[in-house]
Amino acid sequence: MDADGLKQEIDRKIYEVKRLITNIEELLEEKKYEKYIPKEVKEFVLYIKEYVNISNEHFNFTRQISQETFSIPVLTALLSLLDTFKEGFFSLHHFFKEIIEISILESPSPLLIYFNKILRKIYRDGKIIATKQSEYNFHFIPLYKISGRPLLDPNRKLEHFALIRYPFSEYKNVFSNILLIHELGHFIYKKLNIKNKIISSIDPQEFDQYEQAINEYVETNYQSDYIIETPPKMWETIFSWWEESFADFFAVRIIGPAFLYAFIKFNLILKDTEIKIFISQHPSRYYRITRIIGLLIKDGWESVIKLKTPRIYKWADDIDAFKNLSYNIPTSIFSFDEDPIRECYKYLEKTIEKVALVTEELTANCNYDLETFEEENDIVEECLKKFIPPSEIFYKDNFFIAKPESILNTAFIFYLNDGIEQWYSMSDRSKDDKTDHFFDNRLNEFVLKSIEDNLILEIWGK
Amino acid sequence: MDGILSGSEIEDLIKKDVSDPESLIITPLLNKGKQIGSDGVDIRLGTYFIVHSRTTVPCIKFGPKRSPESIAEVQSKIHIPLGQQIIIQPSTFVLGSTLEYIKLPYNLYGGVGSRSSWGRLGLVIATAINIHPYFRGCLTLELVNHGNIPIALTPGALIGQLILHRISKAPKEEKELTGKYPGSTRPEFSKIFEEYKTVKDLQKISDEYHAEI
Numbered sequence: 272m273d274a275d276g277l278k279q280e281i282d283r284k285i286y287e288v289k290r291l292i293t294n295i296e297e298l299l300e301e302k303k304y305e306k307y308i309p310k311e312v313k314e315f316v317l318y319i320k321e322y323v324n325i326s327n328e329h330f331n332f333t334r335q336i337s338q339e340t341f342s343i344p345v346l347t348a349l350l351s352l353l354d355t356f357k358e359g360f361f362s363l364h365h366f367f368k369e370i371i372e373i374s375i376l377e378s379p380s381p382l383l384i385y386f387n388k389i390l391r392k393i394y395r396d397g398k399i400i401a402t403k404q405s406e407y408n409f410h411f412i413p414l415y416k417i418s419g420r421p422l423l424d425p426n427r428k429l430e431h432f433a434l435i436r437y438p439f440s441e442y443k444n445v446f447s448n449i450l451l452i453h454e455l456g457h458f459i460y461k462k463l464n465i466k467n468k469i470i471s472s473i474d475p476q477e478f479d480q481y482e483q484a485i486n487e488y489v490e491t492n493y494q495s496d497y498i499i500e501t502p503p504k505m506w507e508t509i510f511s512w513w514e515e516s517f518a519d520f521f522a523v524r525i526i527g528p529a530f531l532y533a534f535i536k537f538n539l540i541l542k543d544t545e546i547k548i549f550i551s552q553h554p555s556r557y558y559r560i561t562r563i564i565g566l567l568i569k570d571g572w573e574s575v576i577k578l579k580t581p582r583i584y585k586w587a588d589d590i591d592a593f594k595n596l597s598y599n600i601p602t603s604i605f606s607f608d609e610d611p612i613r614e615c616y617k618y619l620e621k622t623i624e625k626v627a628l629v630t631e632e633l634t635a636n637c638n639y640d641l642e643t644f645e646e647e648n649d650i651v652e653e654c655l656k657k658f659i660p661p662s663e664i665f666y667k668d669n670f671f672i673a674k675p676e677s678i679l680n681t682a683f684i685f686y687l688n689d690g691i692e693q694w695y696s697m698s699d700r701s702k703d704d705k706t707d708h709f710f711d712n713r714l715n716e717f718v719l720k721s722i723e724d725n726l727i728l729e730i731w732g733k
Numbered sequence: 734m735d736g737i738l739s740g741s742e743i744e745d746l747i748k749k750d751v752s753d754p755e756s757l758i759i760t761p762l763l764n765k766g767k768q769i770g771s772d773g774v775d776i777r778l779g780t781y782f783i784v785h786s787r788t789t790v791p792c793i794k795f796g797p798k799r800s801p802e803s804i805a806e807v808q809s810k811i812h813i814p815l816g817q818q819i820i821i822q823p824s825t826f827v828l829g830s831t832l833e834y835i836k837l838p839y840n841l842y843g844g845v846g847s848r849s850s851w852g853r854l855g856l857v858i859a860t861a862i863n864i865h866p867y868f869r870g871c872l873t874l875e876l877v878n879h880g881n882i883p884i885a886l887t888p889g890a891l892i893g894q895l896i897l898h899r900i901s902k903a904p905k906e907e908k909e910l911t912g913k914y915p916g917s918t919r920p921e922f923s924k925i926f927e928e929y930k931t932v933k934d935l936q937k938i939s940d941e942y943h944a945e946i
Contacts (some may be wrong), residue, residue, distance in 0.1 A: 310814070380812040653751055658869055658909070658916055660834050663761040665748050672761075698910035713916045720834065720871075720918040723780060724761045727815050727832075727889065731763045 277346035281337045284353040285330050291360045292323055298371060299323070309380065311387065311398040311432070312373050318428045319367070326356065366414065366434055373402055381723035382448055385675050388726070389525060390455055392637045394462055396431040399455060403439035410436040411454040413461050433458040445718045446683055449533035452526055456518030465517055465629060466510055472625045481618050482506075488614050508551045508615045513626050515553035516562060516619075520630040523566050527639045528576055529680045531563050532583060532687060554619065560587065566627060571641045579684045639676040647677035655685045658694055660717040662724035675722045682718045690714075735899040738841075740769045743897060746838070754905075757897070758836035763889070773896040776831045776845070779871055780888040781919030782819055783808045783828035808922060818885040821856070821878040828920035830871040832889060837868045840903035844896045845872055851892065855880020858893055866900065867909045870917040 272280070299320060308316075333349050340346065383401050390397040404410065412434040435454045441447040459465065470478060485505050522530040538556050549555045564587050567576065577584045631638075651673050654661035661673050661681075673681075685691075691710040700709065738746075744765075746757035759776075762768050768775045786809045808828075813819045821827050837843060843864035851858060859875045874892065878884050886892075914921055 310817075380814060384814060650751070657751055657836070659751065659758055659836055660760070660918060662834065664751050664758070665756075666751065694910065697908060698915065699908045700910075716918045717916070723814075724832075728761055728763065730815060 274341040274343055274346060277343065277350060278337050281333065281346065281349055281353065284350065284357065285334055288353060288357050288360060289327075289330060291357075291364075292326055295319065295360075295363075295367065296323055298368065308373060309383065309400070311400045312370060314398060315370055315400060315432055318432075319363075319371075321428075329356075366412065369402055370400055370434065373400065381719045381726065382445060382451070384726060385722050386451055386455055389452070389637060390458070393459055393633065394431075397433070397458065397462065398431055399433050399435050399451075399458065401435045401437060401451065403442055404436035405439065406436075407438045407440070409438070409450050409454055411457040412436070413458065430462075443712065443715055445679070445715045446529075446533055446686060447537060449526060449529055449679060449683075450522075450537060452522045452530065453518045453534075456521035457514060459521065459633070460514045460517050463633070465633070466513060468629050469513055469517075469622070469625050472629060473622060481621070485614065485618070505615055509618050509622075511552050512554045512615065512619045513622070515559070516623060516626045517630055519559055519563050520566055520627055521634060523563055523570075524630055524634040524638045526676055527570075527641075527644060527680050528567055528572050528580070529676070529683045531560070531567060531576070531587075532580065532683045534560065534563060535583060535586065549616065554616070562623065569627075575641065575644065580687050583687065639674070639680075643674060644677055644680060647671075647673045648681050651677055651681040652685060655682060655690060655714075655717070656693060658697065658713075660720045660724070662721050663728060672725060672728055673721065675725050678718055678721045678725070682714060686711075686714055735901055737772050738897040738899060740771050740773075743769055743774060746841075755838045755840065756836070757838060757841060759833050759895070761833065763832075768891075770894075773894045774833075775848075775891045776833050776872070776893050776895050778874070778886060778888050778890050778892040779830040779832040779919065780813055780815065781830060782811050782813060783920045783922065784811060785809075785826065810919070813888055815888050818887050821876060821884045821886060823855075823878050823881050823883065825878055827876045829874040829876050829886075829892075830917070830920045831874065831892070832871070834871050834918060835864070835868060835895070837864060837866055837897075839866045839905050840900050841866060842898045842900055843868070844898075846894050846896065848891065848893055854884060855882075856884055856886075864895075866903060867906060867911070869910065869915055871919065873914075873917070873920050 299316060333353065337346060337349055383399070387397075387399055390399060414429055414432045414434060433454075435451055435458075437448060437451060473481075519530075519534075534556075538560070549558070553559070564576075567573070576587070650664060650666045650671055651661040654664055661678055663670055663672050665671070691714055694710045694713070698710075743757065746755065747759060747762075747769075749756035751758065759774055762774075763777065768777075785807055811819075819827065819829075835843075845862050845864065847858040855878055857877045857879055859877065864872070872893075872895075876886070910916065
C-alpha cells in the first residue's frame, strides 16, 4: 500500500475507533445521573473517563502526524497502533457495560465493603467490584488480563480492579457470599505473583527433578501429536491447582471455619459425582475440602468444628481421604486425561505444603485465629439467641464490638445448629410460615447489619 | 405509665447484661456521651432506604401479594454506605430507618420525635411514633421533603429523639417476637396486602349494601 492508501486506512480506523469511544461516552453521560453506585464502580467510571480523554488526545495526535508525513514505516506503525487501540476497546467492551450498570440496589453491600477492606490490607490499591451472574457459580475476572496492554492502561489504574461474579439467586445469602473471599484469593495470587513465590520456595534442584520427571513421563507414555501439547499443559494444570489451593487456604486463614461451612453448603447442591471430578483448572472439590479441613486442624480449629458443628464434622469424617489422609484419585472419571492428571496430582501433593506456607506468611497480619473466636463467640451467640444483631453490646462491664469474622463464624454455626428454630418458638409465627424464610432472612440481615456497624464504629474511632 | 426516663436511668439500663430481661439495647451508639441526653437518646439515620421508582402502575391498591399492583412494584430498596448521601427531592417520600437497633424490655414504652433543625429545612420525619415493650428492630422513618429544594441526607446524621417511659405493672409475655416486622434492620415494604382479605370482606359488604339500595 502506498502512503496515500495508508493515510486513508488510518482515517478510516480512527473514525471506527472514535465511533466506539463516542458510544462509551454516551453511556458514561447517562451514568452521571446515577447516584447510588458502589464506590469502586465510581472509581472505575472515573478511570474510563480519564482513559477516553487520553484516547481522544492520542487520536488527534495520530491524525496530525499522518497528515504531515509520507514515510511508509511511520504510517504503518501508526496503523498498527490503531489496531491495538481497537483490540483494546473490544476487550473493554467485555465488561464495561456490566460494571457501569451495577447499582447498590439490594447488593450484599456491607460484605463487599468488608472484603475490599481485607483486600487493601494485603494489596493496598486493590478494588473488587461484584456483579450478579446467571451461572450458579462464583467467578473471578482480572480486568488487567483482558486489557493489560500498555495503551489501554496508560496510568496503570485498571490493573487494580477485579470483577467478581456471584450467582444472582444468592445475592441475599451472606453465608454463600462468604465464598467471594476465595475469589479475592485468586486476585491476590495473580497480582502478587504468588506462583513465583511458591516456585522460589521449592529447592531449584527439586523443581528441576519435578520438571524432568514430568517430561520423562510424557515421553514414555504419550506418542504422536499429543506429546507436543502435554508437557506445558501439565505444568499449567499444576499451577492452576496451586492457585486454587492458595485461594482456599487464603479464605481459611482470613475467615476460619466459616469458609469450610460455606464451601460444603455450596457443594451440597452439586451431585456427588461432581464433587470428585478433577479438572485442569482446579483439583476436585473432594480434595479441596480435605485440604481445607487439614489446614483448619493445623490452625487449631478441630475442636470448634467437632463441638460446635458436629454434623459438619461427621460429614467431613465420613470422607475416606480425611480419615487416612490418602488422597486417592477416584477412578472411572477420566478417560483420555486420567493419567496426566494423576501425575499432576502427585506433584500437587509434593508441593501443597509450600502453597500453605506461602499463604501463611502472606496472611500473618490478618489471620483470623482461634483465640479471637473463643473470646467473642459466647457474646455473639448470646446476642443472636436474644434476637439482637451483635453490633456493640455491653458485656462483662464493657462495651464490646465483635469482629466481622467472629460474627460470620458464630452466625453460621447458629444457622447450622438450627438456631432460628428458637426464634420461631419466641414468635407468634407458625411452622407453616417457615416457607417464607422470614427468620432465615433476618439472620442474614443481622449479619450484614453487625458487619456494617463494625465498619462504621471503626471509622468513628472506636 | 411512670414518667420519662432520665439519661442516667437509660445509661444504667443499657449497661445491663444482654441476657437480662430488663436490659435495654440501643446499638450502635457512636457517641454515647452526646447521644444520651437528660431525658432521651438522639438517634441517627441508617444506611438502607426504600425509594419510589418510576412506574407505569396507575396506583397502589390492595391486592394479593404477587399482584402487579403490589407495593414492591413501585418501590426499590437501596443501600447508601456511610460517607455517601441520599438526595430527597421536593415533595418526595422516602422510607429510611434508624442506624440504631433497639430492644425494649417488657417494662419500657417508647416514643420517637423529629428534630426541629430538620423540620426548619422542610424535612418531616413522621414515624409510627409509639414503640411497644419487647420491640426489637431499627425504627422505620418516613421522610418527606416539604421544602422547595432537594435535601441531601447523610447516613449517621442525628435525625430524631427517642424518649422512654417505664410501665409500672408490665405483664411478661410468653412470645416476645410479635408483629409484622420483628427485628427489621432496614425499612421494609408495607405488608398491607396481608389485610387483603379484610378489604375484600369490606368490599363484599359494600356491594351487598348497594344491591339492597
